[in-house]
Amino acid sequence: MPKYPIFLDLTDRRVVLVGGGAVAVRKAGVLLDAGARLVVVADHAGDVLTGLCTERGAQLIRAKYAKEYIAEAVLAIAATNDEKVNRQVYNDCQELGILCNVVDDPPLCDFFVPAVVRRGDLQIAIGTDGYCPAYAGHLREKLEAIFTEQHGLFLAELEWARKRIIEVIEDPADRKVLLGELVDDESFDYFTANGSDAWREKTQACIESHQTKN
Numbered sequence: 638m639p640k641y642p643i644f645l646d647l648t649d650r651r652v653v654l655v656g657g658g659a660v661a662v663r664k665a666g667v668l669l670d671a672g673a674r675l676v677v678v679a680d681h682a683g684d685v686l687t688g689l690c691t692e693r694g695a696q697l698i699r700a701k702y703a704k705e706y707i708a709e710a711v712l713a714i715a716a717t718n719d720e721k722v723n724r725q726v727y728n729d730c731q732e733l734g735i736l737c738n739v740v741d742d743p744p745l746c747d748f749f750v751p752a753v754v755r756r757g758d759l760q761i762a763i764g765t766d767g768y769c770p771a772y773a774g775h776l777r778e779k780l781e782a783i784f785t786e787q788h789g790l791f792l793a794e795l796e797w798a799r800k801r802i803i804e805v806i807e808d809p810a811d812r813k814v815l816l817g818e819l820v821d822d823e824s825f826d827y828f829t830a831n832g833s834d835a836w837r838e839k840t841q842a843c844i845e846s847h848q849t850k851n
């Protein structure tokens with residue numbers, strides 16, 4: 638069955654990551670980017686993970702996993718190299734109603750972590766339902782060549798334009814038509830060729846012409 642894809646707000650929410658190797662480092666970075674209150678439990682944390690925790694304010698507990706550490710968490714990720722420990726984390730999560738991801742055992746995952754193209758506030762998440770994560774990574778690289786920093790900057794312009802449109806255009810159908818024009822490739826090309834000021838000027842005129850039609 639396909640998973641339900643969502644973008645989760647983890648700001649100030651406790652997330653517990655068990656394990657301190659390379660896989661834990663990859664998961665930790667993304668969780669910290671999302672503003673999670675990250676707690677890492679690892680009996681041996683590598684230098685990279687230790688540095689990451691210090692620099693970015695995550696709590697590092699240098700200890701073997703115990704159930705008490707996951708209390709109050711919304712998510713837990715088991716990324717140790719010990720299958721038994723990972724399974725224990727999963728079982729504890731089931732008891733406590735915490736969503737769990739076990740990195741080496743897809744059936745023990747309430748959620749999968751996707752590969753992500755990130756361009757400012759624009760995010761494109763890719764999933765293969767656990768069938769071939771490396772393919773998700775490969776597709777991310779291909780999409781990264783297509784979607785550049787410019788697309789992230791363009792999204793910020795669209796946010797500005799959409800706010801204006803909601804303020805001045807009442808009819809949802811009109812808004813939809815106008816936004817449809819503003820998000821298309823021609824509009825993006827105009828933005829990249831002429832920059833933010835020129836694009837806003839053109840967009841403002843376009844919004845005004847829609848207003849006068851009503």
Ligand SMILES: C[C@@]1(CC(=O)O)c2cc3[nH]c(cc4nc(cc5[nH]c(cc(n2)[C@H]1CCC(=O)O)[C@@](C)(CC(=O)O)[C@@H]5CCC(=O)O)C(CC(=O)O)=C4CCC(=O)O)c(CCC(=O)O)c3CC(=O)O
Nearest residue numbers: 740741742743749750751752764765766767768770773774
């Ligand atoms: C189920 C899932 C659970 C989860 O972690 O959420 C899971 C499970 C497993 N991964 C394994 C291996 C590898 N995973 C990667 C890479 C990524 N794995 C990620 C997600 C997921 N991996 C979830 C499914 C997501 C989906 O399918 O949509 C990505 C997308 C996101 C991320 O991790 O950040 C990230 C790419 C990020 C990017 O490039 O952008 C590579 C390639 C590499 O390292 O370059 C390899 C080595 C090649 C190989 O073995 O395939 C193994 C075997 C372990 C072993 O044998 O030791 C298991 C366990 C199993 O399948 O049984």
Ligand SMILES: NC(=O)C1=CN([C@@H]2O[C@H](COP(=O)(O)OP(=O)(O)OC[C@H]3O[C@@H](n4cnc5c(N)ncnc54)[C@H](O)[C@@H]3O)[C@@H](O)[C@H]2O)C=CC1
Nearest residue numbers: 656657658659660679680681701702716717718722740741
């Ligand atoms: N889902 C994914 O994307 C991928 C998953 N994997 C799997 O992820 C797992 C971890 O991989 P790596 O980070 O490379 O492993 P690693 O061997 O580098 O690190 C394992 C970490 O787990 C910690 N650990 C072990 N027992 C513990 C315990 N009882 N309590 C607390 N911490 C404990 C160790 O101290 C160490 O920091 C492996 O099982 C691997 O097969 C591997 C590649 C990708």
